[in-house]
Amino acid sequence: MSSDSESENQLRRDRDLAELNEWFYTNENLPQEIDPLLLRRFYQCMYCHVEDTKKLIEVNYALRNKHPHLFIKRDPLDEDSRRTFEYADILPLPGLTPDKYKVSLYCFRDFEPSKMHHTEDTRAFFMVTDCRFVTVDDEAHKEQLSEGEVQIFDMKGTTMRHISRLTISTLRAYIKFLQLAFPVRLKAIHMVNCPTYLDRIVSVVKPFISDEVFKLIKFHTSSIDSLYAFVPRDMLPEEYGGSAGSLATLRAQTQQVLAEKRDYLMNPNHWVVEKPEKRNGKSWKLFN
Template sequence: MTDTGKYFAITAEEVAYVRKQLGTNEEDIKTAVTSLREWLRLQPHLPDAVDDSLIERMYINCKCSMERVKLGLDAYFSLKNRIPEFLMSRDARGTDIQFAMEHIKMMTMPRLTKDAYRVHVITAVDEDSMNIIWAPYGKILSIAMEVMFVEDYSIGDMCIIDMANVNAGHVVRADISIIRNLELCYKTAYCRRLKGLHFVNASKIMDSAMKIVKMALSEKLQKRVFVHLPGSTSLFDHVQRDCLPDELGGTAGPVDKLAYQLITGANREWLLEKDKYTSDESRRPAENRYADNIYGIAGSFKKLSVD
């Protein structure tokens, strides 16, 4: 499905570790995947165009909760209608993504942390905030999540954001609705869990930035936000150096080599094919209440929860 194929190079030992942490095994997973595929087949408003690998990863992401996976599968298809700017027309060669890649470097690190978390890094932010158009970065994130459904095997994520070039202009132009929609996709359509959000090379601008960020975060997640001042080595108390690029004090390689490697290696036709598979809300059964759980009452946004 992807041209990278071995980007993450997950080992049998890492798979076994993740399963042990969640109290599951091969037999349990096979039973769950079979049951969930049958459930999906019976939903008149949802296509069943997903691979077993996606269902298995979603089962792992949901800590083996069948009900949460059903919500996730519903959201995976239905949110494409709600948030197409992130979840549709995902072409890494498109002009929107190509422009975005020139002004921020984003990367998903190939090595897992010792406790099986996947590390994502955002760095080299263009100092001219007018060059930052946020929606394409949501699309980039969703491409990474799609590839991870096929190749990755991890418990959750750690996100590292380099604030070195961030200024007041970036804060003013931050769009809270985009932040919220990103979280909605991340939590509900991809069922991922955020272990920690780390801001490095932080300055006084963080005071203003965090007020915006925290508007979209649950109280629990706010406790998992960490700020690391310039010159500090405290980040390494949370993330080992081989999971970080050289420029942030790591040993995984240079930013220019790692940035966007995952999404540019993704199979273009495979991603665009996914546009065909969305929910048909006109066929959603009246007794199906997943839409309320996804969007909240009257479509209100629910804050990101952290397990």
């Protein structure tokens, strides 16, 4: 691409983002504030299409305000959050893949099913992602936004007792938000260390997942080595054959970010819609 074309594209992006920013701050059906980096993510997610970006933003905040116990009434340092982070890891991994995708890892640290509290755990998941969306994706290239999202779920230790502790209303809200309102494009979901009774687990959760999303799921049933074809080893924790540091180190980094962003996460100006209106959402171009 020529420098002239790059300059024209940058001017258009700046103009579009200025329009979106003004629209956001004058829209009484949205919160009072939005972080500039989060606004950029919405815009990029919609392939830089202004009107589609507006629709995605409205759906995002409508769903947040419909489920305040998951998205608004929260504290990353309270007892519920401490309990989640003691038994499970929710970790954005450093850097980006060669395709410029951001990778996150989810795994149990304690396999006792009674430690699982699905609604509180889901709230913690969204706090981690909300922090990530206002944090640069790659320290080496701070202006580079991820082009998509890759999720790794480690199923080691997962039993049917864990599945029995799922809260259906929370699962529905989680899946709906992921499919309709996430400010990034979901590219792949990798399930590693799958148990032999995987088909039973899938049969429980599949009714809540759209065919579009289910096609993105890859089950690694024999060895974690097959994951390396999709995620570079240097992005993975040492415990997964990578060189991105230990789980303990990545966990400490994530907890530090949560503590630093606590005021942001709990500030109603960023999340609460004072005059919510009913809206009919539909699936946007999140998966292309």
